[in-house]
Amino acid sequence: MEHKRILLTVSYDGTAYCGWQHQENGPSIQDELEKALEKALGAFTRVTGASRTDAGVHALGQRAHFDTVSAIPPEKYPFVLNRFLPEDIRVTEGMRVADGFHARFQAAGKWYTYRIHNAPHASAILRHCTAHVPVPLQVESMRACGRALLGTHDFAAFAAAGGQAKTTVRTIDAFSVEQAGEEITLRVHGDGFLYNMVRIIAGTLIDVGHGKLDTGCMARAIESKNRLDLGVTAPACGLELTRVEYAFEREG
Amino acid sequence: MEHKRILLTVSYDGTAYCGWQHQENGPSIQDELEKALEKALGAFTRVTGASRTDAGVHALGQRAHFDTVSAIPPEKYPFVLNRFLPEDIRVTEGMRVADGFHARFQAAGKWYTYRIHNAPHASAILRHCTAHVPVPLQVESMRACGRALLGTHDFAAFAAAGGQAKTTVRTIDAFSVEQAGEEITLRVHGDGFLYNMVRIIAGTLIDVGHGKLDTGCMARAIESKNRLDLGVTAPACGLELTRVEYAFEREG
Structure with a gap:
């Protein structure tokens, strides 16, 4: 056998x-x-x-x-x-x-999606797969703020306690904020993410979107490595692990 | 009071x-x-x-x-x-x-949306709000077939038993089929719909999409008034009543 x-x-x-x-x-x-x-x-x-x-x-x-x-x-x-x-x-x-392959250690990239339902009243239909934000969000500010994520940085400020990562340096190479009706969708791609990192990014962008934090806060947090420069951790229900990539699946 | x-x-x-x-x-x-x-x-x-x-x-x-x-x-x-x-x-x-207003009798138009998840395996996330169809569907055939709905017709063939409508004549003035990744979305707007009418339309288009019925079947069913010219009634979970309109909300 x-x-x-x-x-x-x-x-x-x-x-x-x-x-x-x-x-x-x-x-x-x-x-x-x-x-x-x-x-x-x-x-x-x-x-x-x-x-x-x-x-x-x-x-x-x-x-x-x-x-x-x-x-x-x-x-x-x-x-x-x-x-x-x-x-x-x-x-x-x-x-x-291959016999030596490891799903976690060999993951070369991950896509995450964070979905926000931005409307005065919560959604009956989307309640399990979105975070409800009743205050109108300024998508342009969220985009401007999130641009600071792109590149290779020490994301120490973006990690919740309880993570087991040896290093807090990560590379984020794609980030977008799209709005369609009452839905705002954040997408982010990187070589890896720290514990709660995407939910901290989403929570910070929500705070930026309604003016509680300024658009420079992510750039500052990368510099300061201080979790307090960022916003709250957004609810789990808005987050989706969309795709995990391995080197053998990359084209070219 | x-x-x-x-x-x-x-x-x-x-x-x-x-x-x-x-x-x-x-x-x-x-x-x-x-x-x-x-x-x-x-x-x-x-x-x-x-x-x-x-x-x-x-x-x-x-x-x-x-x-x-x-x-x-x-x-x-x-x-x-x-x-x-x-x-x-x-x-x-x-x-x-107004005191004499009636939500049902005065409805002037309705939008319905029918969502299909077209992928080999059912969706864990969309399971309650889509109908799963594992066979690849030809969206162009579905569009071509559905065009016959547009206009004022006797939709007698499109009604399940148990309806209470006095007439089976209805006007459909918008119909679309959109595909985005594994999701196919049907949208239809009309002045009213017979019992199970949208689910019969969706089920017929699914049959047309994988070649079980030809693209002329809807036009024929309007002519023949025969339910047997159409496909199965698609599952309830794919259907959404998207909007109900009243005369006082119409612009112009």
């Missing part, structure tokens, strides 16, 4: 979960995937995720690897596992990777 | 409800609104909706009227009622209307 390492792409609505990682106080995405794998493969199988998303955070394209001796063709895993998974977790892709 | 008629705009995620209208077998949107009004006004208050949406159907802009002697300023109703409503129902607007 040949030993194989399989990489899955996993999408989930994080509303009902205590986060990606196994915890004592509630169901996690990892638990549900491991239960589904046990049913499909007949043996307990540990999965390792690319990102340990928090309670209430969603994912369109989380990635996770596991090892198996099963003969199931890798591309069949979505069909096999979705039979056993709850509706709010879907496996959308399966592929074989 | 002055008697006033108030018109509300109501948004809801219909997933947990048996539909707009009161029913014995489960909670309805109407029930929840009437409970909230009773708490806010101290007296049972009947609400009359513009559209009796089915179980699982959503609304961004349902409208409903009620009568009251309360001194609450009409524009304060969203704040007053949202305190008592569950999170999946939000009142977004309140205004005073």
